Amino acid sequence: MHFLLILGFAIGFLMAVAIGANDAANSMATAVGAKAITPRQAILIAGVLEFVGATFFGKQVTETIRKGIVDPAKLSSSDIVVIGSMAALLGAAIWIFLATKYGLPVSTTHSIVGGMIGYGIAAAGWSVVNWDKVITVTISWVLSPIVGLIFAFVMFKLLSALILHSDDPVKSTKIWAPVFISSAFVIIGFSFGFKVMHVSSWADASIYGVGFGVVALVGSIWYVLSILKKAQGDEYKKVEEVFRMAQVFTSSYVALAHGANDVANAIAPVAAIYIALQTGKVTATATIPRYILAIGGLGIALGVWLFGRKVMTTVGEKLTELTNTRGFVIDFSTATVVLGASNFGMPISTTHTVVGSVLGVGFARGVGSVNLGLLLEIVASWFFTVPAAAVVSYIFFYILKFIFL
């Protein structure tokens, strides 16, 4: 059985590497495209923040996948949890590999949830699956691109009204850009309060939220003024220059949020295997050691480091029509929705949230051309990925059961 733990760590780690390699572009692409930072700097920032996000903010989503989809307490033994979690991991990984090979829309989040459902049904039938939770998670999948879209639309219109449509856009940038930037830190501060400092009330968390926000406000006022002092060109160029550099903050925010949400896709089944082997019981009460999350974070960071540069450079070159104010709004919306979902323990697709945010700015006539067809791909992903990963996981459960039990 310990062989399965080592194998689980290896596959989970590889999956984390794959997540880092593929999805890292989602976080830093706009900043690289805007030439605010070089791909090398983006890798460094993304690597560190993905790791921080995974390690410090990734626990709740990981818990949802580990024990929210399949109730371990309803399984007959810890061995079933071990081979079942392994089957879920293999099911998700193989489905992602096949889907990527054939160019099908695929989400690691949906795959792992499908994998967990598949093993649950194979192990103890339909009743072992916590369908209420599955429905909640599914609703969060539907809502995340929609919320991203609405958030980005409203935020872009707000930024337009306060800055771009003002009589003096440069003066308005001095006032409002620090507010926009620091509001990201307020949200991070709240998450820090809840997830790292483990405060239990909104009032206590708001100490961290306001604290982070005030420090960021002071820093961003200084930053905005110093950028504007050097900025050249007409007033809109100056505004864009401020947001070009601000995109480094929002891209970092996406990296942090992505790490927090997506680490679970690779590490939740590994955590389930680890806890089952450590305790020898089918229990839902044991908590995930932080170092397991850190291993997942390390895997994501390694994926960013090994493969992210090529992805970011290629993607960045294609984002020429995305101006900095638009890139800022897209990143801000995506990160806020993803981090918000993580705080509620909802495993959502960062990619789908990015699509929603871009479409939001598109509907606000903020970008030249946006592909609405991706909405169909998202819907297709909801309908195909979960059942497909569940079937693969179901089959693997019986194979592993035959070998090990």
Place this chain on the structure above:
Amino acid sequence: MSVWDKLFGGTSPVELMIQHGLIVERASDLLPILWRKYIAGEDFSDIAKEIYDLESQADAIKLEIRKILHRGFLYRFEKHDIIEYIRVQDRIVDLIEDTAKIMGLNYVELPEEASKKMENLIDCIENMMDVLKKALKELRNVLESDFARREVGKERQLVEEMAQLESKIDDAVYDFGKWLYAQKNTMNPVDIMFLRNLVLTISHIADATENVADKINSMLG
């Protein structure tokens, strides 16, 4: 393929519309030179060739725009508006090309009075095209500012300026036409028909430019 690759359609059609317009304007810059060479009886084949080349470049952009307008994509302007816009803007460069071709068919020596009237007409066309160039550049600000009222206002002012120039051009065409028909007893009828054709083609440039201005106005909403 990353999600970013799929999300955006590559080059923005509005940017291509602007590039196309700037090529059209460059072609219009050659009209006064073309006329001066024509009236001086000099060889203007080099200028005509330059105009034909610009027309080809404009055509290539027009085709590219049609190629990049994908189904299922959301654009800043309606797809049919973009196609219609590029059609009317392309008509300008086609007419400039036609003007160069017509000039190559026949040479008519004009008295200074008529030559000045024609020069005035061509200068007016060039002025109108300069305003179009400004309007196209302003369009970038309109988009960058997310259709800020003051930028839209500036754009509409330029559109209005083009309309005023078009009416000035109508006067200049009428003025030349009046002179032309006054020559019915002295000028070769073929030359009269030739000059009539030439001046009407040039006046159509102004009409086409005004159509572009109207289109910009309607696209601003």
